Amino acid sequence: MMHVDYIWGLALLLSLSLGWTTAQQTNFTRPVFYCGGDLVADSGFVGSEGFPSFYKPNSKCTWRITVPEGNVVMLSFRIFDLEADSQCRYDYLDVYNGHSNLVQKLGRFCGTFRPGALISTTNTMMLEMVSDAETQGRGFVAYFSGTKPYVDDQQFCGGRITKSQGEIKTPNWPDKKYPPGTSCSWLISVEPDMVIQVKFDKFVLEADTYCRFDYVAFFNGGERDDSRLIGKYCGDQTPQPIITTGNKLLVQFVSDLSVTSDGFLAHYTSVPRGTQITTVDSGAGTRSVPPKPAVRPIPRERPAATIQPPAPTPKYVPPPRPDPAERTRPVKPTRTRGQGATTQDRRPPVTKPNGKRPVPQNPLCAKACKRDGTIKTSFCASEFVLTGKVTSLTPGPRGTLQVGVSLIKAYKAGRLTITQVGETMSVKLVSQCKKCPVLRRGVNYIIMGQVDEEGRGTLEPGSFTAPYKAPHHKLLMNINNQPC
DSSP states (O other), X not given: OHHHHHHHHHXXXXXXXXXXXXXXXXXXHSOOOOSSEEEESSEEEEEOTTTTSOOOSSOEEEEEEEOOTTOEEEEEEEEEEOOOOTTOOSSEEXXXXXXXXXXXXXXXXXXXXXXXXEEOSSSEEEEEEEOOSSXXXXXXXXEEEEEOTTSOTTTSSOEEXXXXXXXXXXXXXXXXXXXXXXXXXXXEEOOTTEEEEEEEEEEEOOOOTTOOSSEEEEEESXXXXXXXEEEEEESSSOOOOEEOSSSEEEEEEEEOSSOOOOEEEEEEEEEETTOOOSOOOTTTTSEEOOOOGGGOOOXXXXXXXXXXXXXOOTTOOOOOOOOHHHXXXXXXXXXXXXXXXXXXXOOOOOOOTTSOOOOOSOGGGXXXXXXXXXXXXXXXXXXXXXXXXXXXXXXXXXXXXXEEEEEEEEEEOTTOOOEEETXXXXXXXXXXXXXXXXXXXXXXXXXXXXXXXXXXXXXXXXXXXXXXXXXXXXXXXXXXXXXX
């Protein structure tokens, strides 16, 4: 009897011990993320409030990271899922090169594409996440660590440079195109009685009239931006040589989440103050945006036509005042804006000179949005047939829509490019008309279409799309096994 009691007692002790250990492990391996805070450590994780649950609407969270003196902050994103928008107007994460939003911004990010590694020029960094009233995602998780500057020149882009001459270049140069979602910052300092001259050997960035998407910007000094902006450049025309007014130069390269290009290679040298160069007009012959504080975007409730020059001259003829309803920034239907709508560095909308929204250039978009054919005839006529979840919807050029799809199954793939990240397979599609066929983020669909020469799936207004349910798999398999 005593032997049996001993066995039961031992079993009870073991079960309690194992239970306590499991509980401790669960609590230890599941960190809790709060809305903002001060993170002072050699390394650690930072994440959106409540991750992996969806982040809260109408929120603003600020995290201040500090690593030991003599180090810089490196931030590597592990997971990223914020509401997608080509201009990051609704939900977004801003990263700053210090503990204030007055210092240089390393980038603004949104969508589901994971940004590249960011590195500060000091031992501090600040993250600020803003969400509006609608459409939340899972948020983000990133790992931060203190690292010595220039541990490996090829490992990161940007950093502090104190050499009298050197080069700056985009990531991956010259082997391949720079990656999307990248931010690089170089702070160049030379001797006090010297200034810095920059000459480009190669320059090819995504083109845009306002250089809103991919660009490189140069600032006199290294503490703050905007007030001492030398110029902001994009496109494929090589900028003229740039020269600073002092011995410090801040260079910022940013690429957005879509189109990439070859990038740039530039060499800088320090020259005596007062040195004359052949061409000092940094904007001549380039697609650039010099600083123009008087035409900063204003809250969209006011028509942009009300902006007046500070001192009108006889040559200035104000344009006719348009209807305010025509000048408001396009927003998602029935959206009520969150607190992030008034941020000053918001990308301006692309409008025609008369203030009206651009007319779609594809005549197919003017027709009624109606699906062509049946599921069987469309299956046979299409070059690809797949089922998947729409993960991103991003406006593209000329009224198109770029669609990201997480693949459930491909019944026909042909030349369609399918990429794999971890265990997830995904495809990128281009809809010729952004409003037809109708697709919603987070919904599973049956999608059929054609494939272009670059391996991208294309959708026309008549392409077959339909919400996907599990029973549809058997139907699609039966069609796939039948001759067309």
